[in-house]
Amino acid sequence: MRRIIPYRLAVLAAAMAVLLTACGVKSTEVTTSSDEKIITYWNIGTEGADKEVFQYAVDEYNKNTESGYTVESISEQNDNYKEKLIVAMSSGECPDMYTSWSGGPMIEYIEAGFAQPLDELYEKYGLKEKYMDAALAQATYDGKLYAVPVYNVSLAGIFYNKEIFERYNLEVPSTVSELEAVCDRLLEEGIIPFALANAPKWTGSMYYQCLATRYGGLEPFRKAAMGEGSFEDECFRYAGEKIQEWAAKGYFPEGTNSLSEDDGQAKQLMYQEEAGMLLGGSWYIGTFASDSPEFYEKVGWFSFPAVEDSDADPSIQIGTIGDQFISFNCEGEKLEEAFRCATYYTTDGAKELMVDVGKIPPTTDASELITDGLTRQILEAAAGASSVQLWYDQYLPSSVAQIHLTTCQKLFDFTITPEEASRQFEQSMENYLAGQ
Missing domain, CATH: 3.40.190.10 (Periplasmic binding protein-like II)
Structure with a gap:
């Protein structure tokens, strides 16, 4: 590569x-x-x-x-x-x-x-x-x-409150459509579907990466990063469109782009049961467990669901080993x-x-050391993955990564269109490859 x-x-x-x-x-x-x-x-x-x-x-x-x-x-x-x-x-x-x-x-x-x-x-x-x-x-x-x-096998995945799911007879979704049905039901009950503090930008980028990968697999990103494809590919537009569709429906907290991840504003929404799910890295296991062992007992986890009618491999994970x-x-x-x-x-x-x-x-020897069920579930997802895509903002050149993060954040407050975001993303890659 x-x-x-x-x-x-x-x-x-x-x-x-x-x-x-x-x-x-x-x-x-x-x-x-x-x-x-x-x-x-x-x-x-x-x-x-x-x-x-x-x-x-x-x-x-x-x-x-x-x-x-x-x-x-x-x-x-x-x-x-x-x-x-x-x-x-x-x-x-x-x-x-x-x-x-x-x-x-x-x-x-x-x-x-x-x-x-x-x-x-x-x-x-x-x-x-x-x-x-x-x-x-x-x-x-x-x-x-x-x-x-x-340390840490860090994968992107969705943490959820099992008690809330049980209370409203919700099942773990296997497709994006099923995930949206869960979100709509949570909204009906006055619960924010996703806890998201997007001031640092990379937190919201997880949604973009997961959606693009589930829609198009790995090849569109790899080709675009090598200058052999484009970040205007359909999978990236799909990711941007879904983010804005979800934001318009209220799937994210009000003012999400001003909420601080480092100050714990996303996890607090989970602790207070104002939000039912959180898309985050598996480092959140340690955060939840150390902050509140009682709350940790309520936490479940699942891989980001598959996109219907897509032939992309749903075993692909995003993160780092x-x-x-x-x-x-x-x-x-x-x-x-x-x-x-x-x-x-x-x-x-x-x-x-x-x-x-x-x-x-x-x-x-990691599998021999872990007895915690949630942690083993994530390790099994990593072991069963056909590939692990490194986070976009780590894989990409810094100048391109910053454009990606900035345009992605703007998707959440509608200050850019998905088409404009994809175009700026691609233009930054072209400029980098041209040495500009």
């Missing part, structure tokens, strides 16, 4: 090359933190289950190392993290270790010289055989491993010590913690 190198960080890399050259440092050299015995580690583990898991390896490494190195964890909320990382790179202050979502951003960082190949360290520490093949594939670029998967991936911006002894810290995510203690907080380790 052809890889597309995002244009934004290519420009950034050129700017950094000028900066480093002006300072008398070759652009190919690795910039590290000033304190040689401090390993800086940036991640998104700010609270709850995420914080517990990310901090685990740091604490274990610092407790057991005799190298003299200390890992310092610095966390940032999801929506601010990517920009902060790019700003740090542009100023030559990239941390020694940092997490990313794989796909396009990771490739940008590699191409800009802020990630190192890890194949020899994988071999030395016997790490390769511990991870699922799909996780290693998402950590690989140009035939080399550049990252270590941290590994979720967060650690890359390394250091070398020599410091690189090996930073890598050693990352290996603690594959220990029994780390995997048990992941499972306890509702995460799915991307390791080969």
